[in-house]
Amino acid sequence: xxxxxxxxxxxxxxxxxxxxEVDEQRLMQLRQQFYLLDSxxxxxxxxxxxxxxxxxxxxxx
Amino acid sequence: xxxxxxxxxxxxxxxxxxAVSAREIADSxxxxxxxxxxxxxxxxxxxxxxxxxxxxxxxxxxxxxxLPPLAAVPYAVKNLFDVAGVTxxxxxxxxxxNPPAVEDAVLVSRMHEAGALLAGTLNMxxxxxxxxxxxxxxxxxxxxxxxxxSAGGSSGGSAAAVAAGLLPFSLGSDTNGSIxxxxxxxxxxxxxxxxxxxxxxxxFPFVDSFDxxxxxxxxxxxxxxxxxxxQGADRxxxxxxxxxxxxxxxxxxxxxxxxxxGRLAGYFDENAGTEARWAAQAAAQILASEADVELxxxxxxxxxxxxxxAAEGGALHLNDLRLRPEEFEPLSRERxxxxxxxxxxxxxxxxxxxxRFLQQALALFRxxxxxIAPATPVTAPLLNQPxxxxxxxxxxTRPNLGLLTQPISFIGLPVAVVPLWPAGQLPIGxxxxxxxxxxxxxxxAAYALERAGLANARIGQRR
Numbered sequence: 001x002x003x004x005x006x007x008x009x010x011x012x013x014x015x016x017x018x019x020x021e022v023d024e025q026r027l028m029q030l031r032q033q034f035y036l037l038d039s040x041x042x043x044x045x046x047x048x049x050x051x052x053x054x055x056x057x058x059x060x061x
Numbered sequence: 062x063x064x065x066x067x068x069x070x071x072x073x074x075x076x077x078x079x080a081v082s083a084r085e086i087a088d089s090x091x092x093x094x095x096x097x098x099x100x101x102x103x104x105x106x107x108x109x110x111x112x113x114x115x116x117x118x119x120x121x122x123x124x125x126x127x128l129p130p131l132a133a134v135p136y137a138v139k140n141l142f143d144v145a146g147v148t149x150x151x152x153x154x155x156x157x158x159n160p161p162a163v164e165d166a167v168l169v170s171r172m173h174e175a176g177a178l179l180a181g182t183l184n185m186x187x188x189x190x191x192x193x194x195x196x197x198x199x200x201x202x203x204x205x206x207x208x209x210x211s212a213g214g215s216s217g218g219s220a221a222a223v224a225a226g227l228l229p230f231s232l233g234s235d236t237n238g239s240i241x242x243x244x245x246x247x248x249x250x251x252x253x254x255x256x257x258x259x260x261x262x263x264x265f266p267f268v269d270s271f272d273x274x275x276x277x278x279x280x281x282x283x284x285x286x287x288x289x290x291x292q293g294a295d296r297x298x299x300x301x302x303x304x305x306x307x308x309x310x311x312x313x314x315x316x317x318x319x320x321x322x323g324r325l326a327g328y329f330d331e332n333a334g335t336e337a338r339w340a341a342q343a344a345a346q347i348l349a350s351e352a353d354v355e356l357x358x359x360x361x362x363x364x365x366x367x368x369x370x371a372a373e374g375g376a377l378h379l380n381d382l383r384l385r386p387e388e389f390e391p392l393s394r395e396r397x398x399x400x401x402x403x404x405x406x407x408x409x410x411x412x413x414x415x416x417r418f419l420q421q422a423l424a425l426f427r428x429x430x431x432x433i434a435p436a437t438p439v440t441a442p443l444l445n446q447p448x449x450x451x452x453x454x455x456x457x458t459r460p461n462l463g464l465l466t467q468p469i470s471f472i473g474l475p476v477a478v479v480p481l482w483p484a485g486q487l488p489i490g491x492x493x494x495x496x497x498x499x500x501x502x503x504x505x506a507a508y509a510l511e512r513a514g515l516a517n518a519r520i521g522q523r524r
Contacts, residue, residue, distance in 0.1 A: 018383065022386070030399055033399035033400075040364035041403075045406065045410045045411075047417075049417070054416070055413050060302070
């Protein structure tokens, strides 16, 4: 899980990029959700993927 | 509705032999829906349309025409299906000012052609993002088994209406568990077909990567009959496989003998409470499970599903999240917004992980035809209950009711849910999971559990 300050800075930049504005209470909730997503992403983002394990635009079984 | 009309097959048969008219069925259905208003299962009742469909099918019978398979059978749909003349809300006030749908969703059209009578649209979590059908703007749907409890979600109205005996079947959607969770908590049968099996054309999307549509019913035979009428490709849905229909209803009697069955342990045991573990073990015993098996990487699969869901759902609604945040469900708004802010590489890696996890599951299916797991960690929680206890763990209720369903829909496998009843307890569902495109295996196993007396929907009964 990344440092919370790093995540806060990233989130603030992303919000500015997308023109999103929230009040202080919503910002707190938003940060909590972002931290949760970061901790979940930790399960799979740094795995060693093979070059042919590509994501598909439309998943087909 | 009299007891004999509470199943799809009994209803169609009674109509076919002339014991009852479609108009009488429609009238009694509408009366029951009115009496059960306290459940808050329905968002809109399409009485006028239902009576018109009933008149049409009565005329067909009077003219001696061949009757379609669901002739005069009442049903309703989650309110993310387009119904001509009705605004598609998807549980969201955000969409309430949209004009009414111009035409029916493909699956609603297919039900019309099959002779079914549409009673209305059903309540859900806003934008399908939730597992409890606690909807701030349209109210919570109450569980008919105990009205202080959640019906599950997001297709809570669809499950509650069937469990209460208002309708013999309904349609819903399942992105991360939204058919399987309410089936489990309301104690009825549900089917999430293989990803790409049923066309989603004319339904409001949530997460295109995972969105599935499917039926709920009070028994396996009804579920299979409805599923057979829903099948068929549609090119308007890019994810819909161009496969011919593969009917299942006639195969149910073949049972589950010869299936190689495994019970999923590891992650699925660790995230299951006492009743959930009992249910999976009881089903495994009846189906002669050969082994307890682990599906490697399941926790990461659930994590990746969660990330993709937030990202795709958030991206879908980003403009409105920016411009009209007050119109969103407060219970999920910040989850959606956080998802829209994610780095792209997280989402791409989550999609790559999906390939890997599918390969893990397919490797298991070289040794097994059917895998068994609980559908929910616990039985129905109280409405507004903030946390559930799963073994030693205390977890937030809303995101975690899907702990056991999310990893499976992540890779699109077909799943039937059957209801079991721990002694003196509320019902809980078991997932019967098969390889891609083998809904027949799920439904034959469900039928076998029903025939063995283990699975039963106890329609219309409180616990």
